[in-house]
Amino acid sequence: xxxxxxxxxxxQGVQRSPNRAMLRAxxxxxxxxxKAIVGVANGYxxxxxxxxxxxxxxxxxxxxxxTAGAMPQIFGTITISDGISxxxxxxxxxxxxxxxxxxxxxxxxxxxxxxxxxxxxxxxxNMPGAMxxxxxxxxxAIFVYGGTIKPGHYDGKDLTVVSSFEAVxxxxxxxxxDNELLAVERSACPGAGSCGGMFTANTMSSAFEAMGMxxxxxxxxxxxxxxxxxxxxxxxxxLVEAIRKQILPRQIIxxxxxxxxxxxxxxxxxxxxxxxxxxxxARAAGVELxxxxxxxxxxxxxxxxxxxxxxxxxATDLHKAGGIPQVMKMLLAHDLLHGDCLTISGQTVAEVLxxxxxxxxxxxxxxxxxxxxxxxxxxxxxxxxxxATEGAVAKITGxxxxxxxxxxxxxxxxxxxxxxxxxxxxxxxDVIVIRYEGPxxxxxxxxxxxxxxxxxxxxxxxxxxxxxxxxxxxxxxxxVVGHVAPEAAVGGNIALVQEGDSxxxxxxxxxxxxxxxxxxxxxxxxxxxxxxxxxxKGVLAKYAKLVSSSSVGAVTDLDLFAN
Numbered sequence: 001x002x003x004x005x006x007x008x009x010x011x012q013g014v015q016r017s018p019n020r021a022m023l024r025a026x027x028x029x030x031x032x033x034x035k036a037i038v039g040v041a042n043g044y045x046x047x048x049x050x051x052x053x054x055x056x057x058x059x060x061x062x063x064x065x066x067t068a069g070a071m072p073q074i075f076g077t078i079t080i081s082d083g084i085s086x087x088x089x090x091x092x093x094x095x096x097x098x099x100x101x102x103x104x105x106x107x108x109x110x111x112x113x114x115x116x117x118x119x120x121x122x123x124x125x126n127m128p129g130a131m132x133x134x135x136x137x138x139x140x141a142i143f144v145y146g147g148t149i150k151p152g153h154y155d156g157k158d159l160t161v162v163s164s165f166e167a168v169x170x171x172x173x174x175x176x177x178d179n180e181l182l183a184v185e186r187s188a189c190p191g192a193g194s195c196g197g198m199f200t201a202n203t204m205s206s207a208f209e210a211m212g213m214x215x216x217x218x219x220x221x222x223x224x225x226x227x228x229x230x231x232x233x234x235x236x237x238x239l240v241e242a243i244r245k246q247i248l249p250r251q252i253i254x255x256x257x258x259x260x261x262x263x264x265x266x267x268x269x270x271x272x273x274x275x276x277x278x279x280x281x282a283r284a285a286g287v288e289l290x291x292x293x294x295x296x297x298x299x300x301x302x303x304x305x306x307x308x309x310x311x312x313x314x315a316t317d318l319h320k321a322g323g324i325p326q327v328m329k330m331l332l333a334h335d336l337l338h339g340d341c342l343t344i345s346g347q348t349v350a351e352v353l354x355x356x357x358x359x360x361x362x363x364x365x366x367x368x369x370x371x372x373x374x375x376x377x378x379x380x381x382x383x384x385x386x387x388a389t390e391g392a393v394a395k396i397t398g399x400x401x402x403x404x405x406x407x408x409x410x411x412x413x414x415x416x417x418x419x420x421x422x423x424x425x426x427x428x429x430d431v432i433v434i435r436y437e438g439p440x441x442x443x444x445x446x447x448x449x450x451x452x453x454x455x456x457x458x459x460x461x462x463x464x465x466x467x468x469x470x471x472x473x474x475x476x477x478x479x480v481v482g483h484v485a486p487e488a489a490v491g492g493n494i495a496l497v498q499e500g501d502s503x504x505x506x507x508x509x510x511x512x513x514x515x516x517x518x519x520x521x522x523x524x525x526x527x528x529x530x531x532x533x534x535x536x537k538g539v540l541a542k543y544a545k546l547v548s549s550s551s552v553g554a555v556t557d558l559d560l561f562a563n
Contacts, residue, residue: 028071036070036243038236039109041077041119043101043126043146048081050122050201053192053223054146057120057232061144064236065118070243072236073112077104077130079123082447082473083161083195087418092444094125095471096543098277099556101129102284106136115139116243118236122146122194122223124474127204128277131213134249135284140242141249142344143214144235145205147223148315149193154183160196162309162475164188165449169457172422193223197308199474202315203270204277209324210264211257212343213249216352220319238345247346253285256338260328260349262294263336266301266378267327268318269311271474272393272482273447275380279553291382291391291551295510298378301336303397304368310398310477311374313366321366322356329356330370383481385513386521387467387493387503390485390551396507399479400462403508405515406431408501413437414448414470421454428463431503435494436531437470438487439554443535443544445483449473452480465505467512469494469550481505481512485551489530496524 020033040062044055058074065072080090080097101121109117116139119130127143134141152159167184170176176184194201205219215235221228258278265274275294282289305327307313318324331337332353339350360367368374379397384390396402406429411417417434420426432451439445448470455464461478469487472480486492493514497503502515514521535541548558 026073032071036115036240037113038065038070038072038239038243039112039114039117040065040072040074041105041108041117041130042074043077043079043121045079047079048084048123049149049189049192050081050194051079051126051146054120054122057144057146057229060229060233061118061120061236064233065240068237068240070240073114075108077101079121079126082124086165086447086473087414087450091446092442092540094447095439095445095554096539098125098129098132099543101126102132102136105130105133109133109137109139116239117141118144118239120144120146120232122201124200124204124273127201127208128281131208131281132284134213135253135281138248138250140239140247141213142235142239142242143208144232145214145219147193147221147225147228148202149196150190150222150224150316151196151314152187152190154187158314159184159188160308160314160475161188162197162449162453162473165453166457169454172454173458175457191224195475196314196316197475198268198270198305198315199309200271200273201474203265203268203274203474206268206270206324207261207265207274207278210328211261212252212341212349215345216325217319217323220315220323222316222319242344242346245346247342247344250285252342252344253281253287254341255287255289257341258282258287258289259297260337260341262297263301263331264324264327266298266380267303267331268305269303269307269374269379269397272380272395272472273474275393276471276483276550276554280555283553283555283558294380295382298380301331301378302373303375303379304330304370304373306366306368306374309475310395317366321364322360325353325356326360326367329353329358330360333358334370381507381510383505383510383512385511387512387514388484390549391483392467392481392485392512393483394481394507395477398477399507401479403506404431404465404479405502405504406465408433408497408499408503408514410435410497410499414446414451418451418454421451421458426455426460426464428460431465431467431505433494433497433503434466434468434470435488437468438489439547439550440544441487441489441531442470443540443547445471445550445554447471447473448482449475452476452478465503467494467503467505479505483550484512485549487550491525491528491530493521495528496521
């Protein structure tokens with residue numbers, strides 16, 4: 001039991017009666033009042049397949065907490081399905097939900113003076129939301145991933161949710177008919193679990209395992225496999241022991257462990273969203289981290305996994321091939337991982353990986369041998385230039401044309417851009433600009449999976465560039481640049497681009513610029529006026545008022561009381 005709660009319930013006379021009475025009503029016995037109270041933050045929901053299998057995990061964890069000698073208190077937190085809300089107004093709530101999740105877990109745990117928390121999540125924002133709360137509260141904590149979905153199958157190919165989005169583009173381009181479009185939709189998502197490629201959910205679960213806040217192998221398990229529930233149970237046992245030993249999140253979430261997480265993200269070809277989320281997590285944990293640190297790590301870490309969206313395999317294939325421990329051991333063997341970092345089990349990273357071979361098995365090709373990586377350097381690049389003085393994020397590996405200069409095709413929203421792509425108004429060589437979709441301007445920084453998938457489906461993925469102050473799904477690939485900062489809503493130069501302006505995206509030089517003179521930009525700025533807020537009440541209005549730049553993680557508690 002926490003010291004805060006002890007001071008309330010273990011007092012003399014009638015002062016302790018109301019507190020004990022309330023706790024007895026939820027199952028406490030006389031002998032339970034001196035036990036640690038462990039929150040089980042349950043992200044169960046039938047809103048999305050990502051979270052629909054989580055309740056069983058929560059129940060297994062709850063029972064294990066009690067068996068381990070502590071008292072569980074289970075409570076719910078929310079989720080938004082990125083895949084379902086993609087391309088709609090509802091997608092504006094996705095990144096907002098990260099903050100709501102963090103705030104709700106902090107509120108429940110701190111309000112009830114809990115001694116530790118086990119958080120279980122599935123869809124993309126569940127993970128960073130939970131980790132933000134853990135870093136803020138700094139009580140013993142562990143994250144349990146709800147698990148990945150198994151691949152769908154159609155026409156001899158593995159499918160993911162992205163296959164469905166790309167099929168829309170293929171259909172619009174006349175490459176497939178109604179029947180095939182429907183067949184892909186019916187086959188893409190066969191059951192419970194988060195999107196199957198190395199998209200945002202699997203990226204963040206992998207990174208949390210690498211950081212030491214989840215158990216080994218847990219980040220790539222399938223939601224529907226028995227080992228997932230077993231891992232949830234073991235996580236609860238490990239957490240209770242961490243409470244006894246007082247192993248705290250800020251002892252685990254350090255500069256070194258975040259570097260480990262970023263190195264693994266690069267090695268597995270993870271999502272651009274990881275940049276945004278780890279900037280926020282580092283800030284919550286009091287760790288110095290800048291957007292430029294991702295570029296530094298990118299330069300020294302190769303991509304060694306052949307995973308979707310740009311590769312061939314899905315997360316369940318990675319799991320069978322050795323999972324994140326195999327990837328970590330390869331990085332450790334080549335001095336690209338800090339082996340002395342603490343994990344939630346009390347072991348160091350090096351101790352956890354002691355029995356893992358330094359090279360992957362030869363009977364698989366999901367994890368490439370060190371001598372034959374997919375790419376010699378990481379895939380997540382930080383681009384800068386007069387269109388992104390604070391930085392922008394791009395996946396640069398695997399693109400056939402790493403440099404593109406072309407005329408700007410300017411859109412003030414995702415919907416208007418998608419309409420133009422589906423109407424075949426975008427041509428090879430164009431550079432699409434989607435603006436006023438940033439953290440403040442959207443608000444909510446929507447992901448642009450619908451337009452990027454339509455571009456791929458139309459066969460323009462290697463010949464069209466796209467830049468935005470919004471985000472991209474972890475399923476996105478191609479010559480696309482997101483997180484452009486400063487965003488249009490606060491007067492970033494992306495707001496000044498005009499139709500037909502020459503824009504250069506240079507992945508090799510990490511450059512993003514509009515080829516217009518500074519004098520011309522100054523003249524345009526003098527005439528620029530911010531758009532009125534799109535929302536004046538409710539969650540989105542509050543978020544737009546509070547949210548910071550994407551270049552520092554799009555957090556909502558940055559310098560709240562600064563003048």
